[in-house]
Amino acid sequence: MEHFFVRALEYANTVFLFYFVAANLCYTVLMLISLYAVSLHARYASTKTYVDLQDSPVTPPVALIVPAHNEQDAIVQTVLSLLDLNYPEKEIIVVDDGSSDETLQRLITQFDLRRMDLIYREALPTGQPEAFYHNPDRRELIVLKVAHGGKSHALNSGINVARSPYFCTVDADSIIERDALLRLMSPVLQTSRNTVVSGGIVRIANGSVIRDGRIEKLELPSTWLERCQIVEYIRTFLFGRPGWNAMGATFITSGAFCLLHKQSVIEAGGFSSDTVTEDIDMIARLRRSQTRRGYDYRIVFTTDPICWTEAPRTMKMLARQRRRWQLGLTQTVMQHHEMIFNPKYGTTGMLSMPFHAYMEALGCVVEALGTFLIPISYFLGVLPISTFLLFMFLAVGYGTLLSIGSVVLEEVTLRRYPSMRHVITLLVYAVIENIGYRQIVTLFRAHGVLQYFYGRRKWESVEHRGLTAAAPQEARA
């Protein structure tokens, strides 16, 4: 029995070693590609003004769709930030997804909305909304109240109301930078190919001061949990996704801030409630739908349109968020498994999908097991110290290089943090994040994968406290 146990541990350790080496190799390649792509994009974008796009009638109108469920603390700031966006023609559609708090009432009060009986044409099946709210003096804004049906249903309802050829999904707890929508649209206009998705990056605004829907003072939050998430977001958005984008294999764009081509989304059947991460699922569905129809299309990800959001402040909320993300990713790769190693989907099928399925979705279970079993193997004497140290290096040490590298890339390209103090704090947390935080998150993610195999489909909601809002400078009409 003991012999069997030792052999099993040895086999498991071989799998862990293979996984860690392969994962680190992939991340290193992605890091190098991102470094090249992001730094040059930043150089190019620094000379580019968006005035041409802002003034041009050729710039297509965009509908910003904000699904909101119990977002009373954040919704007004979000809508203010959207109203203030630099963009020639936009419509803002807030979909109140059956909130039980004051979300709708706060919108009505703040923007002087009035209930109306408007026309609703169902391009996507959603059922009739319960009510429409609008203010003739604020023609850009329209609010829909729908029965609680989840984010996908709310987004589909927003699409049905949208009149513009493009729409942008925006999370209700987000603040969009003033030029971000123009920057997001810019790649769409740069080519004659149909750009069906243009994704931007999401950053954490916890600790910052918001005034009238704008970040007035960018600050770092006070807790280690939030600071670790900041480094993690920087790494994901500057080192992971740009790498895939450079290979033309974007598989994930954040639904918190993402521009989509409306007709293509309708052709793909709209957002689906089959998964709990409708944004990832939509990319896969779009790729399949466009490929099936033989269309020439592209999906892009750009690093300078920035959306600021609120990160979970407690471990409990972080666990919920990460379990959901992981569950959604696993659901998506399982649902679209025919894309894996399918040359019809190009680099997405041959590289991105296998990576996301085996490394990102299922790999976290291996990582979580390794995190536990490797120290146990070492203490049981199954693993020599050299191999144990190699594991520790691969699991922790190399991660510091990736995290510090991403902070460096942030500093070289976007430079959103104003003082040296911020940069040094981020560098410190780039190390700390790898000792403890990453392992905890891996456990949450592994739990998410297990939830998939248990058959769980439910959305775990994350409570938001709302970003710190300063008093408005002037009364708004």
Added chain:
Amino acid sequence: MIYAEDLLRIVMLLVFAVLAINLSLVAFVITRRVLRTRFYARKDAARAALSPIVAAALRETDDTRAQRSLEKFRRTAERAALQDLLLAAAEEHPSRVTQLLVDLGYVRLWARKAFGAKRAKQLLMHISDDAPLPEVTRNRSRVLQAIRDTRLFAVERAVAVSYLGKLQPDVAEVFLTEAITDRSTYVARVVIAAIGRLGDVGIPLLVSELRKAAVEETSFSIRSVKTALVRTSIAGFEHFLPLLVHENARLRFLAIDTMREICGRETQVDAIPIPENVRQAVLRYSIADSSADVRARSAGVVRYFREARAVAALERLLQDSNEFVRLHAVRACADPYYVCLLDQVVVLVSDLRWRVREAAVRTLTAHQEAGLEKLSQYFLSTSDRYACEQIVEEMQRTGTVDAIVRSLDREQGSATAEAVCAKLVRLDKVSLLVDALKGNHPVETRQALLQVVSQSQRPQVIAALQEIAAASDDPLRQQAESILRKAQDTAAAAAAQGRA
């Protein structure tokens, strides 16, 4: 075979390597931050010090003296500040700024980055001495060309070209004509945007690129070329004439659509001076084009003619068999000049296509009193459900319902207002009426409204009546109570009749 000791050594080596890289990265970030802070402090100081000197140099009549006043600033921060200040003034003083940038060596530097030393020299000679520009003979190997096209090199060229594009138009045109042959998409985007900023000087180049983008595969996107073209003015419309009769329908469409956008940009001008030959071409060819897209977009150009021939053309387009043509034609009629076409527009409120119905209602609303009058009459007379829904939609969105409610207690127009409100109730579109009933309108208005709204049995209306009846200080309390009582009696009688 790797032994445990070797593995340990390898691991330790890796750990030290990662540690060393991490420390180098940290040192790099901190040093960079410090150096950048210092550089920008110096640049800001240089900018403050140089601003009056640059302003004086721009006013200076003697080129040599102007150049001398600036050439002593040679430090990196000073050169950067000087470049910013001169480029910022390029639009206001194009020729002087260009001269200074040439004299101070900036243009040579940018041209070398963009085209290489040899070609830069030829281009500068061509500009300064009018020397003939030799044909380019490029014998780059495919590999070398591929390397040159990579982002790493193309971005630097694009940045250099973006600066060259800010020079005075005739000089910039030379550089941009050269840069347009660059195969990199990064450079191409910058070139197209820069040509657009040149104004009408750049139209021939852009039209030629539009032709290429529409007919052949190029690195330019049609939208980029259009964005640049739209920045030009109506004076350049002559260049579009050959495209309006081109055999390629896509090109004809792009030409007329661009003209429409240009006209749209210049709407502030009352009478847009569109040349007669352009008018004739549009009226003769575009409105009768075989492509529906061309006919549709031609309506948007014809709109700005504001003359009898335009009225006739729009009237014809309003009756087109294609919905997009009707849609654009009806939108074009939103101009006050075309008030005479309101009768034809009203007909389209019942169009089979909802987009046309919507546009028709919006056009009528844009004509204010005259349009609203037609709309109200049509609304009251029609039994077309879709037309009614569309009209109500626009009435709500534009705030017209409020205006109607306000006129309920006036001597003039109250009958029409009451009829419109009654129809809204019949169509079950009571939300805004209920809102007005609970709002701050005069008692007489609310009384009239209450009478109309009480015809509805919607829960929303009943709730509003109950709210009024429950408010002790509301002057409509008794009236609401009586309506509610009557409704209850009717309901009870109906129930009894049902039981019997």
